[in-house]
Amino acid sequence: MYFTDRGIEELAQRRGDEEVTFEWLADQLRLFVDLNPDFEVPVERLATWLARLDDEDGEED
Numbered sequence: 001m002y003f004t005d006r007g008i009e010e011l012a013q014r015r016g017d018e019e020v021t022f023e024w025l026a027d028q029l030r031l032f033v034d035l036n037p038d039f040e041v042p043v044e045r046l047a048t049w050l051a052r053l054d055d056e057d058g059e060e061d
Helices: 004-015 022-035 037-051
Strands: none
Touching: 022 037
């Protein structure tokens, strides 16, 4: 188990029944980076990965 699993589990437990839009998620990611600029690169990588999940070739540019 990774250390981040705890945060993911808490997210699922606290917010798992909610429905959100990707626009809402994007706004929250922007706010997080504004408050925590050191995390800009990991958030960008996560957002890009999520955006490209359905890419058939599976390549990351």
